[in-house]
Structures are given as structure tokens and as C-alpha cells.
Amino acid sequence: MPRRDCGAAGDYRGRRLMLPFARVSIIGLGLIGSSLARAVRAQMPGVTLSGYDADPETRETVRALRLVDDMADTPGAAVIDAELVILCVPVGAMGPVASALRHDLPADALISDVGSSKAAILSALQEALPDHAVIPAHPVAGTERSGPEAGFASLFHNRWCILTPPADADPNKVAQLSAFWEALGANVEQMDAAHHDLVLAVTSHLPHLIAYTIVGTASDLESVTRSEVIKYSAGGFRDFTRIAASDPTMWRDVFLSNKDAVLEMLQRFSEDLTALQRAIRWGDGDALFDLFSRTRAIRRSIIEEGQDDARPDFGRSDH
Amino acid sequence: MPRRDCGAAGDYRGRRLMLPFARVSIIGLGLIGSSLARAVRAQMPGVTLSGYDADPETRETVRALRLVDDMADTPGAAVIDAELVILCVPVGAMGPVASALRHDLPADALISDVGSSKAAILSALQEALPDHAVIPAHPVAGTERSGPEAGFASLFHNRWCILTPPADADPNKVAQLSAFWEALGANVEQMDAAHHDLVLAVTSHLPHLIAYTIVGTASDLESVTRSEVIKYSAGGFRDFTRIAASDPTMWRDVFLSNKDAVLEMLQRFSEDLTALQRAIRWGDGDALFDLFSRTRAIRRSIIEEGQDDARPDFGRSDH
Numbered sequence: 001m002p003r004r005d006c007g008a009a010g011d012y013r014g015r016r017l018m019l020p021f022a023r024v025s026i027i028g029l030g031l032i033g034s035s036l037a038r039a040v041r042a043q044m045p046g047v048t049l050s051g052y053d054a055d056p057e058t059r060e061t062v063r064a065l066r067l068v069d070d071m072a073d074t075p076g077a078a079v080i081d082a083e084l085v086i087l088c089v090p091v092g093a094m095g096p097v098a099s100a101l102r103h104d105l106p107a108d109a110l111i112s113d114v115g116s117s118k119a120a121i122l123s124a125l126q127e128a129l130p131d132h133a134v135i136p137a138h139p140v141a142g143t144e145r146s147g148p149e150a151g152f153a154s155l156f157h158n159r160w161c162i163l164t165p166p167a168d169a170d171p172n173k174v175a176q177l178s179a180f181w182e183a184l185g186a187n188v189e190q191m192d193a194a195h196h197d198l199v200l201a202v203t204s205h206l207p208h209l210i211a212y213t214i215v216g217t218a219s220d221l222e223s224v225t226r227s228e229v230i231k232y233s234a235g236g237f238r239d240f241t242r243i244a245a246s247d248p249t250m251w252r253d254v255f256l257s258n259k260d261a262v263l264e265m266l267q268r269f270s271e272d273l274t275a276l277q278r279a280i281r282w283g284d285g286d287a288l289f290d291l292f293s294r295t296r297a298i299r300r301s302i303i304e305e306g307q308d309d310a311r312p313d314f315g316r317s318d319h
Numbered sequence: 320m321p322r323r324d325c326g327a328a329g330d331y332r333g334r335r336l337m338l339p340f341a342r343v344s345i346i347g348l349g350l351i352g353s354s355l356a357r358a359v360r361a362q363m364p365g366v367t368l369s370g371y372d373a374d375p376e377t378r379e380t381v382r383a384l385r386l387v388d389d390m391a392d393t394p395g396a397a398v399i400d401a402e403l404v405i406l407c408v409p410v411g412a413m414g415p416v417a418s419a420l421r422h423d424l425p426a427d428a429l430i431s432d433v434g435s436s437k438a439a440i441l442s443a444l445q446e447a448l449p450d451h452a453v454i455p456a457h458p459v460a461g462t463e464r465s466g467p468e469a470g471f472a473s474l475f476h477n478r479w480c481i482l483t484p485p486a487d488a489d490p491n492k493v494a495q496l497s498a499f500w501e502a503l504g505a506n507v508e509q510m511d512a513a514h515h516d517l518v519l520a521v522t523s524h525l526p527h528l529i530a531y532t533i534v535g536t537a538s539d540l541e542s543v544t545r546s547e548v549i550k551y552s553a554g555g556f557r558d559f560t561r562i563a564a565s566d567p568t569m570w571r572d573v574f575l576s577n578k579d580a581v582l583e584m585l586q587r588f589s590e591d592l593t594a595l596q597r598a599i600r601w602g603d604g605d606a607l608f609d610l611f612s613r614t615r616a617i618r619r620s621i622i623e624e625g626q627d628d629a630r631p632d633f634g635r636s637d638h
Contacts, residue, residue: 140553241627299560312464
């Protein structure tokens with residue numbers, strides 16, 4: 001898989017190509033929304049950006065940082081002349097926000113989003129906006145930070161962005177949205193929403209669920225103090241705490257909106273964990289060794305495909 | 320908790336203080352053993368280092384890299400005039416290696432190790448070397464890499480090293496071993512071996528077990544291809560693959576040698592995971608939100624105590 005050189009976006013910076021969208025509205029300016037605003041500014045400076053956030057403090061911060069041209073005080077005012085509206089709010093807020101801007105949304109505007117589960121969002125948006133084109137999207141990128149100050153323009157570089165257009169989507173609009181994400185440095189894929197939800201259940205939702213669980217387990221022990229857990233966390237535990245520091249509202253909504261796929265993956269994980277538990281109890285070293293040898297190959301592939309840092313310890317060991 | 324400035328070790332570099340040990344033997348020159356050799360060279364250049372590794376190829380590499388003064392071809396030859404012998408081999412090899420060097424070990428040599436479980440090692444070493452002083456140690460540090468080329472001198476900087484001396488240990492020898500690790504930049508703690516094993520079961524062994532399991536689960540799905548798992552791993556999964564790339568032999572031995580504590584922690588984790596599974600199934604968003612909010616605090620404490628990188632995404636996002 002080739003690594004993308006984001007230099008291609010220079011075509012938009014140099015304004016030699018027609019912009020996929022000239023007026024883009026971003027609803028929700030947290031980590032992802034504010035990264036999107038910064039990335040559009042950096043790669044497509046010809047785009048006029050408007051925005052809205054339900055939190056007045058976030059609106060003030062976005063204005064102070066000048067992340068968009070016009071930060072509105074209502075969702076309607078933010079979309080009134082938009083060609084593309086991207087909802088960057090928690091999954092559970094997608095439907096309500098879409099309803100709130102319905103009457104101000106231009107008839108030919110394309111509605112998209114950045115949510116982590118897609119089937120629930122597709123149906124919520126189609127229900128709220130039955131006469132508009134809806135193409136959900138999911139840039140598989142992020143950090144454990146939240147809020148408009150946590151965003152950065154390169155967040156989507158060489159990350160995948162998955163579009164889940166409905167079966168009857170206009171291919172031209174799909175192509176336009178693909179071009180938009182590619183201009184931000186992302187690699188674009190398409191799949192149906194149900195398959196997306198299954199894939200992300202294993203690559204993202206289950207890992208978060210497990211990380212939240214183990215951090216909770218470790219905090220609640222009586223035999224080992226919380227201070228000991230923190231002191232000796234470099235043995236592996238600290239890695240899990242990063243993911244378990246992710247935004248609580250966002251993740252609550254992900255689990256509630258992708259329930260079936262998450263429960264299916266969780267069931268498989270639990271079965272596999274029970275098998276390992278049994279191997280430990282009966283001292284079956286060969287079973288342990290076999291699994292532990294197999295899992296190394298996946299790490300190698302992830303690094304070869306440019307999806308993680310090749311340096312040991314994510315490069316955090318200072319040497 | 321203060322961050323240690325390793326400048327203090329300059330006292331040994333300047334040879335103003337008496338070295339805790341003048342002749343140190345390292346048995347096993349993998350990631351930890353070779354890091355130890357490099358750290359001793361850097362912080363206590365007055366020490367004479369000898370070494371042995373069961374793998375002839377490793378012995379050649381260590382000689383080529385000049386990591387020790389004398390790389391021996393038998394364990395006995397490596398310890399013949401040592402004051403301190405540190406076993407850096409997988410837990411299951413500790414007893415056999417100790418037996419192999421028994422007849423060449425000076426009567427007043429101190430035996431220590433760097434293994435991840437302590438009660439099993441303490442009894443294996445005391446059984447193999449009934450007439451020698453044994454003080455087990457565990458530097459809580461490492462990366463997912465293995466072998467003599469993966470080591471580096473700063474691996475122990477600002478990491479904890481836990482000593483688990485038996486009840487009848489000579490306090491002078493304990494103080495000597497503490498001074499040795501402190502000279503390498505580590506913070507030294509003491510606890511009994513059983514408590515160590517419980518603490519590390521939660522901060523290190525359980526996280527590794529879970530990471531190995533989820534990487535195995537993700538590789539074995541039919542509904543999601545391995546290529547999809549790799550492509551979309553930036554959603555969280557890739558973090559687990561780092562830990563699951565750790566040395567298979569080392570980790571097999573850890574689980575077999577710390578069975579009871581690992582099974583106890585695993586039982587608690589499974590109960591907590593079942594509770595979350597139930598909350599997802601029944602749509603109990605409040606239970607999810609409560610846990611996800613609690614776990615953020617632990618991350619903050621780990622960063623405040625200097626046990627992880629404060630930068631988002633471990634600093635691997637390039638911005």
C-alpha cells in the first residue's frame with residue numbers, strides 16, 4: 001500500500017483545480033471538527049468555512065483561534081449557504097442536530113459526518129433530512145484529546161477515510177466527497193455501512209471497550225493500591241490508559257449505536273480469553289507460545305503499511 | 320513523585336564514589352541484558368563486565384558490539400570472578416541457568432535477575448544456589464523489541480526497579496544492589512515477592528494477556544479480513560499490536576510462573592467486562608459514561624508522575 005504524499009493537495013493550494021466544494025460548514029468543533037477546519041485551511045485555502053458548536057465556550061475559542069470564516073450562534077445560520085455540511089458531533093447528537101438545521105439547509109447541499117458508527121448515523125440523517133443527499137464518512141484518525149484546541153491540520157494524513165454511501169447515492173457526489181478527503185491527505189475507501197460497523201467494531205470499538213474495562217478494573221482493586229498501579233504502569237498498563245482517556249460522551253454513543261457488532265466481537269474476544277485462561281490454568285505453554293508468536297506478524301504488517309510508528313515503544317523512549 | 324536527574328550517576332562516571340560492584344556478570348544479552356550492559360558502561364565505566372548468552376549468534380553480536388569486556392562461551396566462565404551476577408533470561412530458564420553456573424560462582428557473589436515474576440524466581444534461585452545470597456529485582460521497563468541490538472543505555476531512566484529481597488537478606492547487600500540500580504537512573508522500591516507478583520499481574524501481565532488475545536481474535540475473523548484489520552488499525556487496535564509483538568518465550572514463562580495472580584486479575588477483568596457487556600446490551604448509557612469519565616483521571620496521574628509521554632497519541636502524530 002503506497003504512502004500518500006500530501007503534496008498533491010498543493011493543486012488546491014495553488015487553485016489550479018476546481019475545489020470539490022467552495023463553501024463548507026462544520027458542525028461541532030471538537031478534536032475532529034477543529035482538525036478538519038485546520039486541514040481545509042491548509043490544503044484548500046479557497047474554501048469558505050462556516051461553523052457552529054452547541055457549547056458557547058467552544059464557539060468563543062474557535063473565534064479566537066480564527067479556525068473558520070464565520071462561527072455562527074445557531075446551526076441554521078452555519079449552513080445557510082453551504083455546499084457541504086459535515087457533522088462532527090457525538091453519534092447520538094447526529095439526528096437532533098440534523099433536524100435543527102433542516103429548514104436552513106440549501107436543497108442541493110450534501111450532508112456528511114465523521115462518526116465512528118455508520119448504519120445508525122445513515123438512518124438518523126436520512127430520517128431527519130429525507131429530501132437531502134446524505135453520504136456518511138468516517139476518517140479513522142484521532143487522539144485521546146478533546147476540544148477545539150486539541151485539533152491539528154495533519155490529523156488525516158495517510159489515514160483512511162471510509163465513505164458509506166447509501167445504495168442510491170449520486171456517484172458524482174460520492175466522487176466530490178472523495179476528492180475533498182483526498183485533498184486533506186486521507187486515503188478514501190467505500191463500503192456499506194453494516195460492513196463498516198463490523199470492521200470498526202474490531203479495530204476500534206472493542207479495543208476501546210477493553211481499555212476502559214482494564215483501567216476500571218485496576219482502579220477498583222483492594223490488594224493493589226491506585227498509587228502502585230500508576231507507579232508501575234510502564235509494564236504495559238499505561239498504553240491502555242491513553243485510549244481510556246478518550247471522550248466519554250463520544251464513546252458512550254459509539255457503543256450504544258453499534259451494539260450488535262460490538263457484542264458480537266466481544267463474544268469472540270471473551271471466548272478466546274477463556275481459552276487462554278484455561279491454557280494458563282493447566283500450564284499449557286505451547287498454546288501460549290503459539291498465539292504469542294502469531295501476533296507478531298500483524299504488528300509488522302501495520303508498520304509496513306504506514307499505519308503506525310516503526311520506532312520501538314511508539315518512539316516514546318528517548319534514545 | 321520527582322523525576323530523577325540521571326546526572327547523579329556522574330559521581331560514578333567521575334569515579335569519586337566507590338562502585339557498588341566492581342565486577343558484574345550479565346547472563347542473557349537480549350533487550351534487557353544488553354540495555355543493562357550499555358547502561359553500566361555509560362554510568363559506571365569503572366565496572367568490569369562479563370557476559371554469557373546461550374545463543375551463539377547473540378554471543379557473536381555482543382562481541383561485535385563490544386557490549387561487555389569478556390563474552391564467555393559458558394555460564395561458568397562468565398561468573399568466575401563476579402561480585403554481582405544478573406540473570407536476564409526468560410523466567411523458566413532462571414533455575415537451570417543458576418544450576419549451570421553454581422560450581423564456578425564465587426562464594427560471596429550476589430545473585431540477582433530482571434524477571435517479571437518474582438516469587439517463582441526467588442524459590443528457583445534459592446533452590447539452585449542454596450549457599451549464595453539471592454536478591455531478585457525487576458526493572459519495570461522494556462520495549463516490544465528483542466535481542467542484543469534492541470537495547471539502549473537509557474532504558475531504565477526514571478523507571479522503577481523493584482527489589483524483592485527474602486526476609487533474611489543482608490541489608491548491606493540490598494543497599495548495594497539499590498545503589499547499582501539508582502546509578503543506572505532507576506527509582507528503587509522494595510516489596511515482598513508475592514505482593515510484587517500481584518501488582519505486576521495488573522500493571523503488566525494482564526495488559527499483555529489481553530493485547531495478545533485481541534490481536535488473536537482480530538486475526539481469526541471470517542467477517543472482517545486481516546487486510547481490513549491492518550488498514551483500519553489506527554482506530555485503536557494498533558496500540559495493542561505493539562504489546563502483542565513482545566517476546567513469546569519471555570511472556571509464556573511469565574504467565575506460567577505467575578499463574579495465581581494472573582488468574583485472579585483475569586477473573587476480575589472478566590467480571591467487569593461482563594458488566595459493561597450488559598450495559599451495552601440494555602442501552603445503559605449512564606453506566607458507560609460513568610466508567611469512561613473515571614478512567615481519564617488515571618491517565619492524568621500517570622503523566623504527572625512521569626510514567627508516560629504527555630503528548631497526545633504518545634507523540635507519534637507528527638505535528
